[in-house]
Amino acid sequence: MDRADIVHDNFLRRIASRDFPHGRAPSGALSAFQAVEIYRAACLSRALDRQSRVMQRAGQGFYTIGSSGHEGLAAVAAALRPTDMAFLHYRDAAFQIGRSAQVPGQSIAWDMLLSFAASSEDPISGGRHKVLGSKALSIPPQTSTIASHLPKAVGAAYAIGAARRHRPEHAELPEDAIVYCSFGDASANHSTAQGAFNTAQWTSYQSIPLPLLFACEDNGIGISTKTPKGWIGASFQNRPGLKYFACDGLDIFDTFATAQEAAHYVRTRRKPAFLHIRTIRLYGHAGADMPTTYMPREEVEAEEAQDPLLHMVRGLDQMGAMTAEAALQVYNDTNARVARIAAEAVTRPRLRDAAGVMASLIPPKRDCAPTNGPASEARAAAFGSDMKQMAEPQIMSRLINWALTDLMLAHREIVMMGEDVGRKGGVYGVTQKLQQRFGPDRMIDTLLDEQSILGLAIGMAQNGFIPMPEIQFLAYLHNAEDQLRGEAATLPFFSNGQYTNPMVLRIAGLGYQKGFGGHFHNDNSFAVLRDIPGLILACPSNGADAARMLRECVRLAREEQRLVVFLEPIALYPMRDLHGDKDGGWMCHYPDPSEIIPFGQVGTHGAGEDLAIVTFGNGVYLSRQAEPVLAAAGIKTRIVDTRWLSPLPKEALTEAVKGAKRILIVDETRHTGGFAEALMAHFHEACPGTPLSRLTAEDSFIATGPAYAATMPSTAQVVAAAQEMMK
Template sequence: PKGWIAANFGDRAGLECFEADGSDLPAAYATAVSAAEWVRRNRKPAFLHLRTVRLMGHAGSDVEAAYRTSAEIAADFDRDPVLCTAKLLIERGHLSPADILDRYENKRAEVLELAEQVGELPQLDSPAAVMKPLTDCAEQAAAAAPERVDSDRRAQFVGSPLPEEEGPLTTALAINRALLDVLARYPESLVFGEDVARKGGVYGVTRGLMKKAGSARVFDTLLDEQAILGLALGAGVSGLLPIPEIQYLAYLHNAADQIRGEGATLQFFSDRQYRNPMVVRVAGYGYQKGFGGHFHNDNAVAALRDIPGIVVASPARPDDAAAMMHTCAAAARSAGSLCVYLEPIALYHTRDLYEDGDEQWLAPYPDPTTLAGNHVPIGSARTYGDGTDLTIVTFGNGVRMSLRVARRLERANIAARVVDMRWLAPLPVSDILREANATGRVLVVDETRKSGGVSEGVVAALIDDGFTGPLARVTSDDSFIPLGDAALEVLLSEETIEAAAVKLVSR
């Protein structure tokens, strides 16, 4: 509506507004310069409003005369910025009318010639040709490995003791130390999000990072997921390495289009001339005890898995969490990848695996000085055990549950191996298929929902690649996750996994 922009943004607190007539080139330029200088001087955002016109219809099928009067259309042509600039040049004595017309016609001829040349170029005539930006990025990302960092500079930045000297760590501490190493390795990296700086995150995962790296590189944002990912898009395309945090998986959907419609498409439509690298940290999944309902316990990842070209990491164990953060940062930096790094909240501070006090979920930090051996490439799975009766394929919280179930199965003389996929996009299909063929039976353990969950893709991949053995899956229900103990009624349980495993082996 007329006047809506000025009314909504002209006097908004915290947002300086600059306004000019977009048809007046000198005024538009001067106002834009003033806005940029104000932003740089005050380090605050500005709103630049240039009033202009839309000439002709929105598309070829849009006939303006059907809904606008001829007088309205003619008035807009009088405000054509090109025509107004031509008049200005003539009035100021810079060019004559003949000069203007010559320039206009010369430019028209140039554009038509270029259009003719482009029209004769080879067309995209195969799936491979269309998808080349995606496949090239994926290949480069798969080959990405963290760069070595000068040990003295790292020690000075990280401090003492170094992470690898601390002994076994929780998943939360491993992520924290990996982020600190990334900040030390890549000076252009930034960590930001809701409460990540002064508070150190809701779960303490980013605690101490601001003190080590400074408030210019680790900082708090507004509680606005669109603003967080929008900032990451701008930082990435400007040559920085943003590591934004979305505080809960359910809130990622508030800003999913920043990933789907912007970040993931930029390389594709620009043939990789422009890139939006980032590592989006997301605290998610279910099984969090005594805290929140659907918005703090959410297991919906389908909106991510169908976006072409993005990397979706899902670490469970502390050592994998650290190594995979290094891999994602390297892939973002070298290939321009947009990586989503899903962190299982329920495993952040878990210490024990089988029995209280056994501390078998803890793991030492992968020493960066021997990083080649600790590297976790994108699309590679991790296998626990060498059982020959059953292969359990899982990820996230399912890894801990499946390992516990595998021990109980062993007591029943069922030897199972557990495969942690670690990567949800791209799926580690070759590793899954190898481990599936090793036993001839596969149970997919999926903590996400039955419809639109991860297991659908795993089962389909196995069938597509020729696996013919007994195959089953167990998942959480198609439900939102309620408060308290009621959540356990719809989330996947160890009992369900065990029953399905026994049934599958008995076929």
Template sequence: MELNRSKIVDENFKRRVLANDFPIPHSQTTPEQAGLDKNTYFELFDSQLVSRHLDLLARILREQQQGFYTIGSAGHEGNAAIAKAFRKTDISFLHYRSGAFVIQRAKYEPQIDMMYDQVLSLVASSEDPISGGRHKVLGSVPLYIPPQTSTIASHLPKALGCALSITLAKALKRDETQSTLPNDSVVLCSFGDASFNHSTAQGALNAATWIQQAQLPLSLLWICEDNGIGISVPTPAQWIQDKVSHQDIHYIACDGRNIADVYLAAKQAEVLARKKGQVVFLHFKTVRLLGHAGSDIEFQYHTLVEIEKAESDDPLLHTARVIIENQWLTPLEVIEAYENVRKALAERANLALKRPKLASKEAVMASIVPPKQNMNEFLSKDYIPPTSLLNMAQAINAALAEILLQYPQTLVFGEDVAKKGGVYHVTADLQARFGKIRVFDTLLDEQTILGCAIGLAHNGFIPIPEIQFLAYTHNAADQIRGEAATLSFFSNGQYTNPMVIRIAGLAYQKGFGGHFHNDNAIGFLREIPGLIIACPSTAKDAALMLKQCVKLAQAEQRVVVFLEPIALYMLKDYHAKGDNLALCHYPKQEEIFFGEIGLEGDIKSKRAIISYGNGMLLARQAAHILERNYQMTIKLIDCRWLAPLPVAALQTALSEIEEIIIVDECRQTGSLSEQLVTWIVENISPLPAIKRICAQDTFIPIGNAWQTILPNCQDIVETVLQLDSMKRSF
């Protein structure tokens, strides 16, 4: 039994073409019926051949330990016809089996040698023009193809968001120079039949229907490339059709093995999507050849009969049959064309193997942080702030109003943010002031909310999505980790998705709602490379830091999380009822820069408390007690920026400190305090005495029991006194 199916598929094509032994067609659409002339048909066939030989070459390079990726497009080469049916500027979020699509689209730009570019990617050369050797991805800036690194449905929400961005750009009458995409663009998004079943896909499909129910146009084409198998799990024969065709969506099926049928269906879909602004579902039926990837032993789950049945239905054989039946080429000429592509790729492989690879950690990490842009930070429109004292919720509301006024490309959206003004009224009255296009409600699906933000950013917007509670982010973390934060890294800084994600969270809500509304776990965010996390502890800081976060998104193209401590939203007093120390006047002219920490108390003291968020409130209260009752002064350090850690500012602030207490409202395990302690031990000399006060490693209960597991003011006072006593005993 021959395990090397790539060799068999290769030999079968040549043997069967020469023998005029072709599979029976599954559809009868002819090139003439589809509007494809001889030259265009040849062009598509060439793209199919290049895609196939790239798959064959990938297996060879892997066997030689010179290539690193073998998931190919064999069986899906008919998607070249979809690329031909649409414009170059129709942004495309592609399935990893879309090799022929990319090859075909590259023909819009003759200066691009996509054959060579793909070989550079296969061998992980640092000269790969899309990822710089960081991954084998299908992507190109001039071809409007953002790279997707896995596409197990995680790219569908951002495709939806990108389509929505075109709708909003039209509604706002934005000049096309302000957008990345023309206002008559269509967004294409391809995925497999197995990915269709993922909750992320279902959420995006549902959200698209939900948006259209609101009478909003969406120029969006879903392309389900159905080969009947998800790695080893079969998809029932009518599963996709049965699940989609009865929905309120345009369903068009085509035979992926017949490029004329694919082209005809794609042109029908284009009219509906581009001209009528309707969502279309293109069901592309085909076969999968060569298994899932080079490491996939297909005999473990398919019989030889099943494997050979798929191989006998090779789409390249279907295309060759049409060419020969129309007497456009002889069988020998078809084989000559096939072998010419192999030869051309081999020449490019010889060149690509000699090109440089990533050779240092600095080179690998160079694209984690996007490149800065030279852009105006603020426009000239005047903002008239409130004159009254503001709590944190009101200060954030005022800052959002100023941001929406000064940055016309900003959008505020999320669950309940519009008429209701959010659960805590942080976004109150913003929709009434700025309209339903710039401040709008979404359906309850955090994956869709965050994914749409990514898609909106692809078209020149600065999204400011709200996640209602921190715990709600956990089920959508991949949209931040696997999509938003990776885009710059895997595109070598060429693609970015700047945004500010507002998340209400952290603890100290006095037992309300239990762990789901008092979530103090932020480690899942802190570990994401390139992500900025800001967390204010005062109303004034909240306004200034939020404005700084938007500047970071605009000028530095960063993905920023703005973590808002719910327990501080309505806070008025620090030490006694009526002291109003937690309130502020709106700070219009001041600024807090990225990496700038907050210093309070006795800045010359040899002892320091480091904290953030709610912990800073406790630290201020403890410092007040210690000074009043024990005549002890303390330097208070507010980190403000939880990722990346503001090490330069901390280095200066801790240079002469002898005692450090770290107050961290998050759990002992996985908290910021662990990183702080490690950094202090490695970087501060002489080493100060260090104590941590953290939450316990548990979820937060409802009722008053929360007080037993979270840090409190008395804990801080006692720890300071203990350290002082130890110091005196020496």
């Protein structure tokens, strides 16, 4: 027999016989009306859990991870405001139901059943996934990646204080709001969660406002692995900068009073707190999970005997708010109502084709106040003596710095964050002087944790900022990439475009640094970025392009709400010469602030028809070095700079190689899984019959010392590959 049916039958039997579990008498500030509303929310949550199993057995529903045992979270919702952004644990249906009662015009049962049925009319995800979430209720949807929502909750809380100082155009959160973030006891052990706790403490310890309420729903088990008894309390009671509160989630009166106290502390002190809520888990992890296969039956039955709905009925009866008989009627009526609504919900349309599924991968554009660029007076004040240097060609790192300055002058909602971006001015000096120009509020020196850097950016984006986080080296992204893949990129997808994470992530990367750092500072693999749906990946090859492309990247984030990664080739930051010592051939003049390179526009140097060399980043530099050697050999070339690496600008690339008799792809990434694979496939399809060849890096990590470039393409190899094609 399904444990859900057992719990249901037990509830009916015990209420009829007034066989209540023992517990404290009702006390505290929870009114009779509020207590009844919480019970109604709990009944609806329970009914939805049971109905999800019915729907699954009938092939009409597709999700059965329920909230049974966690219904007391409706009391937490009652203690908060509906404008307090909530990042929810996937067992928090009762919280969302409870909050829906605070906002007029909600049809929460219908909405959640549409989600169970994967209907395209589901108001949060459009049928793409069963997620908790609601734009009207300030609940962004969360995926099931364990604890990945905690870093952005820290960022969103930070953004509330930041918006007080620099109000963004599209700010959403009230100045006195707090951010609520819930998770399970098993998730609290995840490294992502621990990083978020540490970041919150680190911030609080410095007296920086961070109105964030963490809530750990401690049911004592993660699927089948037990949480050691007392572990959560022992781990969190004495953390510096993080105030600890605890309550019994089976007692809605205690839960409401404690949550209210914790929320008041966070709201008035502007400091983070940790709310430890004791819960139980009924039915096992999900519909197919049988808890008696890994837990003694006696233990499972002991948990079921502590059904939170039984505790609620006891409390309502004792305080005179609702008799047990009336409570039973509410329970039965709710089950019947949910069954009736479900019968209609399963008839509603579902997604049927790729176009429908993918419709929300790209966020909608938004209206933005027009900007005419920074005023000349503001530029003169910000740049100071740098204005004189703009008359002369400069290296890439300097031009990126100036472009960032102009962008921050033009758009006050731009905020940069990362380790060393402020006082030091970045590892390579790219952000020098920016903190002096714009202050520490907009140039945030973070702690050393890439997950927290990206979480800060994602959270700030949800309150109207345009974050420009920096990851020092491409190799350091990989321990935080899920913040892009599992959070930033999926948010518009799972919210049907209602929530977005516009940002421009700057990463110093790629190879060719002479003798420095080996693989950890020379990383020529960005495949992990290219296969994230909806992400734009850009890579300049020279300073002027870098400035123009960076402006377009910010426009894409600000106006089109896109997630953009700007990959900056470290080896080209200081590059001055192209063909000979002190020829200055790779330095550029700073382009006027109005100049941009539109998204998808490739660059072309030369018009030779013998050979088109298609490349990017350092490959453009190597190919330009090879150009005069090839010309001397009578080979007429053109060099095509891809610039935009994802999504691939296919039409522009096809047009750029038109008329070329051969195509050579020069790719500094690895032979296997490298960028050349996509280019080869495209040109094979778009230019049938045209001879193709590729020159790539070896399938190897990069060494330090004299062998720094041994595994990657060289100028000589470009020449040799071109000559071989001419044979």
